[in-house]
Structure formats: structure tokens, C-alpha cells
Amino acid sequence: MNKAFVVATWEYLEKVKSKAFLISLIMxxxxxxxxxxxxxxxxxxxxxxxxxxGIVDQSGNIAPQFSERLEDRYRLPDDQPRYLVRWIREGKxxxxxxxxxxxxxxxxxxxxxxxxxxxxxxxxxxxYRAKHTGDFRLSKRVEDVLRQILxxxxxxxxxxxxxxxxxxxxxxxxxxVKLSESGKEEEGGxxxxxxxxxxxxMMLFFLIFTSGQLLxxxxxEEKSNRIVEILVSSCSPTELMAGKVLxxxxxxxxxxxxxGIMGLALSLQFGFDLVDPxxxxxxxxxxxxxxxxxxxxxxxxxxPLTTEQEAQQVNSYLVIVLVxxxxxxxxxxxxxxxxxxxxxxxxxxxxxxxxxxxIPIQMPSGLEILATILLMLVSIYGAMWxxxxxxxxxxxxxxxxxxxxxxxxxxxxx
Amino acid sequence: xxxxxxxxxxxxxxLAVDGVSFEVGRGQVLGLLGPNGAGKTTTIRIVLNIxxxxxxxxxxxxxxxxxxxxxxxxxxxxxxxxxxxxxxLDTILYFAQLRGMSAxxxxxxxxxxxxxxxxxxxxxxxxxxxxxxxxxKVQFVASVIHDPAYVVLDEPYSGLDPVNQMLFxxxxxxxxxxxxxxxxxTHQMDAAEKLSDHLCLINSGQVVLKGSVRDIKKQHGRNSxxxxxxxxxxxxxxxxxxxxxxxxxHSAELELLDGVGTGAMLSxxxxxxxxxxxxxxxxSLHSIxxxxxxxxxxxxx
Numbered sequence: 243m244n245k246a247f248v249v250a251t252w253e254y255l256e257k258v259k260s261k262a263f264l265i266s267l268i269m270x271x272x273x274x275x276x277x278x279x280x281x282x283x284x285x286x287x288x289x290x291x292x293x294x295x296g297i298v299d300q301s302g303n304i305a306p307q308f309s310e311r312l313e314d315r316y317r318l319p320d321d322q323p324r325y326l327v328r329w330i331r332e333g334k335x336x337x338x339x340x341x342x343x344x345x346x347x348x349x350x351x352x353x354x355x356x357x358x359x360x361x362x363x364x365x366x367x368x369x370y371r372a373k374h375t376g377d378f379r380l381s382k383r384v385e386d387v388l389r390q391i392l393x394x395x396x397x398x399x400x401x402x403x404x405x406x407x408x409x410x411x412x413x414x415x416x417x418x419v420k421l422s423e424s425g426k427e428e429e430g431g432x433x434x435x436x437x438x439x440x441x442x443x444m445m446l447f448f449l450i451f452t453s454g455q456l457l458x459x460x461x462x463e464e465k466s467n468r469i470v471e472i473l474v475s476s477c478s479p480t481e482l483m484a485g486k487v488l489x490x491x492x493x494x495x496x497x498x499x500x501x502g503i504m505g506l507a508l509s510l511q512f513g514f515d516l517v518d519p520x521x522x523x524x525x526x527x528x529x530x531x532x533x534x535x536x537x538x539x540x541x542x543x544x545x546p547l548t549t550e551q552e553a554q555q556v557n558s559y560l561v562i563v564l565v566x567x568x569x570x571x572x573x574x575x576x577x578x579x580x581x582x583x584x585x586x587x588x589x590x591x592x593x594x595x596x597x598x599x600x601i602p603i604q605m606p607s608g609l610e611i612l613a614t615i616l617l618m619l620v621s622i623y624g625a626m627w628x629x630x631x632x633x634x635x636x637x638x639x640x641x642x643x644x645x646x647x648x649x650x651x652x653x654x655x656x
Numbered sequence: 657x658x659x660x661x662x663x664x665x666x667x668x669x670x671l672a673v674d675g676v677s678f679e680v681g682r683g684q685v686l687g688l689l690g691p692n693g694a695g696k697t698t699t700i701r702i703v704l705n706i707x708x709x710x711x712x713x714x715x716x717x718x719x720x721x722x723x724x725x726x727x728x729x730x731x732x733x734x735x736x737x738x739x740x741x742x743x744x745l746d747t748i749l750y751f752a753q754l755r756g757m758s759a760x761x762x763x764x765x766x767x768x769x770x771x772x773x774x775x776x777x778x779x780x781x782x783x784x785x786x787x788x789x790x791x792x793k794v795q796f797v798a799s800v801i802h803d804p805a806y807v808v809l810d811e812p813y814s815g816l817d818p819v820n821q822m823l824f825x826x827x828x829x830x831x832x833x834x835x836x837x838x839x840x841x842t843h844q845m846d847a848a849e850k851l852s853d854h855l856c857l858i859n860s861g862q863v864v865l866k867g868s869v870r871d872i873k874k875q876h877g878r879n880s881x882x883x884x885x886x887x888x889x890x891x892x893x894x895x896x897x898x899x900x901x902x903x904x905x906h907s908a909e910l911e912l913l914d915g916v917g918t919g920a921m922l923s924x925x926x927x928x929x930x931x932x933x934x935x936x937x938x939x940s941l942h943s944i945x946x947x948x949x950x951x952x953x954x955x956x957x
Contacts (some may be wrong), residue, residue: 248753256742467737472799475704475731476754478723638706 245477249485254492257456266452267497271504274444290318294326295384296346296355298339304358305329307391316383325383328352340371347373356384440571442525442598447564449497449529450536453490454560457537458544458553460486461637465548470637479634487537487626494533498526521601524611528601531618532594536560538625539591545629545636546644567595578604587614590621628653657681658806658837663702663712665695672698673709674861680837680854682805685828687852687869688841689941691949695861696841697734700808703839704731716806727756730804734811734841736795740784744775747783748798755802762801769797773823789820796824800831807831808839813847825851845941855941857948865948873938879912880943881921884933891928897921900947909943 257263295312299305309327316324330346333339336357343355354372368388370381394404464470473482543556566586574583578600587596587606593614600606606614631653636644644652659679665672673695680686690696701707703714705721716725738747745766752762770776773793778786783794792815800807809828813821828851831838842848848855855872857865865872879899883892884907892908893901897916902909912921918936925931939947 245754245756248750252750255746256739260741463739467740468733468735469737469739471701471704471706471733472731472751473754474706475729476726476751638701 246481246485246488249473249477249482250488250492253460253486253489257460257489257493258496260456262452262456263493263497266448267500270445270448271501274441292318292322292324292326293380294328294352295380296328296330296343296352297358298330298336298343298355299358300336300339301358303395304388304391308356308387311387311391312383315387325380330355343371347371353377353380356388440568442602443568443571443595445498445501446529446532446595446598447568449494450533450564451557451561452497453494453533454536454540454544455553455557456493457486457490457540458547458557459550461541461545462547462550462553465637474637479637480630482637483541483630483633486541487534490537491530491533494529498529521605524601525598527615528594528597528618531615531622532598534622535590535594535618535625538622538629542625542629542632545633546639546649548643552643563591564595566592567599570596571599574599575603584610588617590617590625593618593621657717658703658839659715660699660703661713661715663699663714664710665698665702665707666710671861673702676712676858676861676863678854678856678863678866680806680839682835682837683832684853685832685838685840685851687848687855688839688858689843689845689848689855689945690858691843694858696858697810698861699858700810700839700841704729704808727802728805730755730800730802730807732796732799732807732809732812734814736792736815738783738791738795738798741782743780743782744770744786744794745779748794748801751798752801755804757802765801765803766797769801773797788815789817792816792820796827804836806837806839808841810841811843812840813842813844845945849941857945859949865944869941872944873941876939876944876947879914879916880937880939881910881912881918882933882935882937883908883910883925883929883931885925885929885931887929889929895924897924900943900950902943902946909940911939911943911947 297305297308299308305327306329309329312325312327313323318324328346328351330339330343333342340357343352346352347354354370354375357369357371359367359369370384375381394407397404397407461470464473477485539560543560544553547553547556570583570586573580577583583596583600586592587600587610597606597611597614632649635652657679661677663673663676676695676699678686678688688696688699698707702709702712705714705726714721716728719725742750745763748766748770749759749762752766753759757765767776767779770779773790773796775790775793775797778790783791786794796812812824812828816824825847828838828840840848840851849869852869854868855865856863867875883889886906889903889906889908892898892903892910895901895910897913897920898910899913900911910921912918922934925934
């Protein structure tokens, strides 16, 4: 197998220097950062200007309190109020007031305005009119303040003291604590669980995908320029394939190590929580298993191809399979014990990603871990064997893409 | 000595190679000839163990194929190709190591070869930055750097300009002098004639002609006339007493039917064209090739 190492070294060194590898090395964490951090960052950015909100309240019961509380409660970093409330009353009828308010909106004097209807008599629909109605935070804050005012007014109208009611209200904060069988407790907020599961899935996805594509591309190149003839006259197809898988696995580990070190540095720098070492170990195991299994899948499906276009087609099918766990991440976090999740875990194409998803959410039992690892080992053996049979013939075949029936014949007859 | 015995290879519905045998000793060049689709490439692939034969044996100095014998073979495939994005030296070292060479020895050898071909200045360049001729030289270096005992050259001249053809011929002759057994597959009869000691002509998967160049020519040399002339030579093709005629613009090669005298032929030509030369000699390999292929097992006439 000495020649397999020659092939592996070549594949590794050539790919490590390639642009595709560099891009994926840097782009993957960059993209995760973009999806994970940037939206929050931008959302927080806006909190430094004061916005004016109009209110049309003919009863006059709500506007003064509303303006006082909203201005009081939400402050900018420099202690200026976040919102200013303007009570619009220059007009006789509601229509007049609205026209005036509309004008102010269009001249950007206010971002929007509230129309208080007949709330005293049980009407609880309040209109918020604005050019942009998508500011969820504003809507929620306005709603909170209004609800509080209306509730207090109703309490007072029954002869109770609103102060008393607010004193009696029980403040409550639900603090989720994640239990594990080792008896360890861990405060596991939704975001944390979701984020760590997601990061691992993304990493697995990008690793498998970049290396799979590199693998297929190198086989196609070698077929199209006939280098493969020199290769298989120098070493056996088995050695060639083993070398490619080895070389690309080394590439995957380089990527993983790079990201790992980056993650470690970031977490030390900014004091994020570190990943549980047991989790990390198990995830690495599934990483390796998934990586090898998909390498075989990519060889089996990719080596009969002769053009880049065909390769892209096959890639797009595989993307769908690989994306499934990403899509399932949210429902899985909400209900990690669902039967369908266990079933999907035992489909070899999905096993590594499903386990990578489940481990941070809720550690599966030792039996399940053992069973899935065994399943993957058997699947890898089978997939490699099949891929090897296809590879031997496929690397010398050019022209038309073989039909499924031909592929089966190749596997059967070797 | 490289010896192939009774090679046979069947594809789904085609018998590509059917009982092919040949041998080539150290210090000899075997020209493997044949029309397109005759089975040359399949034969070569079997010899190199790229393909498994259905039947037949290839032996290398009496030894059967083994992972070790792979390192004794050098191969220049017909369709040239290298990794475009890789560097010249890296590529050569990779192929050398795949043939069992150590990197350090290979590096020294690579420098020698590249110096010989005037490529030292390109050693660190990417392959795609080189001209086509230089790429071919790099590929040739990659196929012989490990000093193989057996060298298989598939159409080594295709795409080479005359200057490089000369250079390659020189190197091929050198391989022969250094005791390599060379198999040389080509369509170019003049090249085969100049380089080969023995010929093996394959048609429809079978050997139809085999022997030393001299013997083959002697066998076919009784009745062949070479002409040079001015005028329209089209009538030569249908001339009586001619078995086979290859007619060019101002020259022709006629193979006469048995019993037709050359004198009679000469007199039948006089007056029809302006003869500048009339020579009785051995037929060219080209003529023998065409004649043999047409008479082969699946000849169309």
C-alpha cells in the first residue's frame, strides 16, 4: 500500500494549495459568523436614534400615560429617550386627525402613529399606521405599554388599586436546565443548543461537500486527460482509490483542526462556553465516519462521470440529502424524542449528521451510539467495496454516462 | 524480454483482441501497427496491466505480472495529459514515486532530463503555462524517469513539430541502445520503418503480419514499382496487371500481379504520362500495410 501513500500525499498537497480549499476554509466560518452574529449586530445597531411616534386619541385617556411610560421605559445609551410620543389633536373629527397624522408620516416627522378607538368599551383593536410596519420590536413595545395602561384602567374601574395589583403580580423567569444521565446539570438555553447543533451540522456539511467535490473533480480531470492510464499502470485501482480517500481525509482534518483552533481562540478571547469534551470526541468520531462514507458515495457516483456539468448535477442531488438535517434542526430541538428522528438516525446517509444534531440537544443512549457506530462501520465497508468495483471500470470508461443497470452490472461482475 | 502470449479480450459484443502474441527483447524496438480500432490500444493496456485479459499471459523477463513489475514499465499514452494546475517538477516527481522511485533520486534524474530537453527554466512553472510541445516533453520525462526496462510509446510523434520529432527519435534510439525493450505503436509507417527492428501488424484484433522489417519487406518485395511522373496519373489505379496502386500527385507505387513483367508495365506507361523515374524495389511499409489490411480476415473486398 506504499503507493496509496504516494497518491494520498499528492492529493493532499495539491488540494491544500488549491483555491477551492482556501475558499472553503475561510468562507465556512465566515458564513456561519454572518448568519449567526451579523443579524443581531445590525439589529442592535439601530438602537441609537430617537424615533417619534404619533398617537390619535380623542378620548384623551391613554395618550398622556402612554407617552410618559414609553419615553421613560426605553432609553438610548446616552440616556435620551428612545421614543418620543406626539399627541395629535389639531382637528375635530377622527378623519381630520388622521389626515394630519398621515401628513406627518409622509414628511418624516413621525415614523408612524396609533389610532386609539373605543377601548374603554371593550374594543381591543388599536391601529398602528406607518410607512414601514415591519419593526417587530417597536410593535411589541407599544403593545406592552398599551396593554399595561389598559389593564390598570380596567382594574381601577372596578374599584381596585392598580398599585396593589402590580405589587401582587408574581415575577417569573423560566430557567431551562438540561439534565444528562451522568448527573450533570447544565443551563441550556435554546439559543445555545440550537447554535452548537447548527455549527456542527454546517461544518460537517461543508467538509463533506468540499472534499467530495474535489474528489470528483480530480477523477474527472484524470479521466479526461488520460492521466488515469498512467496512474493505473503504475499502481492498482484499489491503491489509487485508497490514496484519494486518505489524502482527502487528511485534507478534511486540516480543515477541522483549523476551525477547531480558531474556535478555541475565539472562545478564549471572548469567553464563550467551550464544547463539552465528550461531545467533541463523539462528534469527531461521527465526523470521520460520515466523511469516509460520503467519500465512497462520491466515488461511486462521481467516477463514472466525464464532465463537470454531470458532476454538478449529481452534486445537487447529494446537497439535498445533506441538507435534510439542517432543515430538521429546529423540530428536532423542540422534540428530540420524536420517533421519526430515531428512524432517520438509522439511515446511513443521514446517521452522522443526525447524530451531530442530536448529541448537543440530548445525548442519545450508549446503546444507540454503539449501534450507529457499528452501522456506519458496516456501511462504510459496503460502500467502499461497491465504490471500488465501480471505480475500477469507471476510471477507464469515457463518453456516455453509464445507466443504472450498467452500474449494477459493474458492481456485480467486478 | 517482454512476451505476450495468446492475449484475448472480449468487450460486451466485440472481440477486441483475439489471440495476439508477440515478444520484444532488450535493446529492441517492436513496431505495433494497425488501423484505428484494430486492437492496438487494448493490447497495450493489457501489457501494462491497465486491463485484465480474458485469456493469455504477459511475462516480464519470464516473470508474471506483479506489483513489482509495474515499476519496470514506462508508458507514454496516446492522448497526452498532465495536471494543468500542478508544477512541472512536482508532476514528474509524483509519477516517478508512483513507479517506486524515492523522491531524492527522482529529483536528481528530473533535473538531468529537463536539462537535456532544455526545460530547466520551466521547472517551477505550472504545466498549463508551457507550450504544447514542452508539455509533451514533460510527459515523456515523466514516463521514463524511473529508468524502466520496458517502454511503451503510443503514437509518440503525434502533435510534434519536425524539430521535436528529431529530438524524440534521438532519445528513442538511445533507449534502445541502453537495452530497453521498446514497444512503439503508430500509424506513421515511415517512423515505424526507421525505428523498429520487428513489426507486428494487428487488424481486427488479430496479428496479420509479424517479423523483422527486413524479412517483411523481402516477402513483399518481388513485384513493386515506384514511379515519378508529370501528367494525370489517375488511370494508374485501373491499369491492367496492377494488383494495387497507391497514386499521389506526381508519384505512385504499383504492385504488379504475379506474372506481369516490369518491362511490359514500363511500355504500357510510355506515352500516357511523362515518366521521370521508374524503379523496381521493395514495397514501402505503407503499401504492405494497406495490402495486408485489405486482405485481412474482415477485408471488405
